[in-house]
Amino acid sequence: MSDVWVTQSRAAGRRPRALSPLREHLRDTFWFAPTAAMAGVIVVWLAAQALDTALVDALREDGDYATLDELLRFAQDAKAVVSAVGSAMMTFIGVVFSISLVAVQMASGQFTPRVVRLFVRSRITKATFAVFLATFVLTLLVLTAYDTTDDPRTVTTVPLVQSVLTLGMVALSLLLFVLYVNATLRLMRISHVIARIAAESFRVIASMPAPAEGARPPGLGSATAWVAHEGRAGVLRDVHIARLVRVARKHGVVLRLIPRIGDFVVPGTPLLAVHGGAAPPAGALRGATSVGVERTYHQDLGFGLRQLCDIALRALSPAINDPTTAVQAVDRIVEFLAALARHPLDAALHRDRAGAVRLVQPVPGWTELVDLGFSEVRGCAAGSPQVTRRMLAGLDDLLLLTHAGRGEPLLRHRALLRLAVEESAPHAADRAFALRPDRQGIG
Known part of the structure; x- marks a missing residue:
């Protein structure tokens, strides 16, 4: 069953306000x-x-x-x-x-x-x-x-x-x-x-809706209408959450965002699925989504992780060969994943003032974030003991912080990293040294 981010409706409290795009x-x-x-x-x-x-x-x-x-x-x-x-x-x-x-x-x-x-x-x-x-x-x-x-x-x-x-x-x-x-x-x-x-x-993590205990996605059923993307092609930078919730409440429907923030969309592709009624008029939805030439931090949970990986990959390239910089990037990758280790993911449910779900927004899941943080770096780090030692220590720390249901991608990357080091290091002593977890890499 999917983990969910939910905007809670508090009868006696103040409803969280979405950040302005x-x-x-x-x-x-x-x-x-x-x-x-x-x-x-x-x-x-x-x-x-x-x-x-x-x-x-x-x-x-x-x-x-x-x-x-x-x-x-x-x-x-x-x-x-x-x-x-x-x-x-x-x-x-x-x-x-x-x-x-x-x-x-x-x-x-x-x-x-x-x-x-x-x-x-x-x-x-x-x-x-x-x-x-x-x-x-x-x-x-x-x-x-x-x-x-x-x-x-x-x-x-x-x-x-x-x-x-x-x-x-x-x-x-x-x-x-x-x-x-x-x-x-x-x-x-x-x-x-x-x-x-x-x-x-x-800041992106802090702006996400607060998780509600035991909340699950509603049974939306089949989509009753679709809203296609109009305008120029580009990266979906963000959506105006408050406006979409108001439009959905006014027309008595539930809107489900189909692409994730950071996806590249072209004109004519489905942008919103409508559940429970007809699609709101185009004028009501105009300006509720923003498309640009590149991703932004605003609502993109994986954009910062993508940049950290890019820095680590460039540092590990033969032209630069700077494993210490790669270790610094891995430090922050581990920190970012540790902050999400026990947070619900996969979808964000945004409710109106009455507590009814009005907008379902997809967000990256735990496995996708772990793969984003480690897959490419792991592939380039096999020949750098400093980076492999830091990655192993980071994976071990994340295994301690996560619950049992989220251990599989971490164990998979740990096993693949060991296999890559064993293939790249011909001597047993070098392999043992490269596979010794160390939070500083090599001191």
Whole structure:
């Protein structure tokens, strides 16, 4: 009987809310944060300009022209600084952009092309570019606010608050630049890249519906209608769970997602099976599924595991021959599987507020995840005692953490690994050494 993830309906508690796909899609873009920052700094500049105008009007009403004259001198001194900042900021942005391109190129060539997503999703990278561009836009706006007259009796505005705001943005830009360089250097180190991938994978686990004790999939029976995929071909990145549940409840049906998150779908292939009634109108389902050119972390349980395996495989290739990196990847593979060792898998049941199942979503099963984590790495690790020893130790640990019903794939990979080592190592001493479990590989 299949294991199941179930969204529990609590009469007295609060129903878990599905994560918004739009938020995750914006995290996978690089344009949104800088654009929002430039739009926001325009609003801030307008507010600062209003404050400067109000300050000048107040001083003129009080007849305090001496103070107004001092403010004019300060503003003229600050104008030179603002002009220098404006001319230098674009050069600074170019330097930061060059650093990013070099870091991305090195990481994708040394680890796996899929780690580029980590740089795109990096908050500090987006914040740095956003603040730099906002500072540049702010300097241009502040320069337009300077009055041409130096007479305190006729001046209409003195960009005092605007100049101070610009200097504050410059200080913030310098601080972010230091943090950005530190974060970029960390992302160029394989241990931190692997840790980031593992952290993203654990967020997927945390976002999965909570398992309900003794819950089982409902008897859906035969499908009464089908919904085909429309639009472009691509990878199914995620589904809008809350919208699909609302649509299914409104039309009194149960929807069953046919492809898994991460599957490649083409137009015309079945996307949703409808149980218990007619298919909802196409307009109600528009935008409920998202298709892209590559997989994402949002709802894809196996994507992080796929990247860890890619890193391990590249490290074990003859061109790189870096078994220590492969061991670090195996460490996180074992950690990821250990977190799922006793969790229900195979399907996710999403319920409405009344507790009725409205959406059935397939997720990878335990055997599939174990095969994904070990099959390819095991095939390349036979000639590397450091990796085989770590894999054996990891399989032994997982056997202790899982219940009896999940031991078969672990025992199978353990036996196949032993067989591969026996075939690749001609001497008994080498075989015994390579088949000795060790959590550090070779110390």
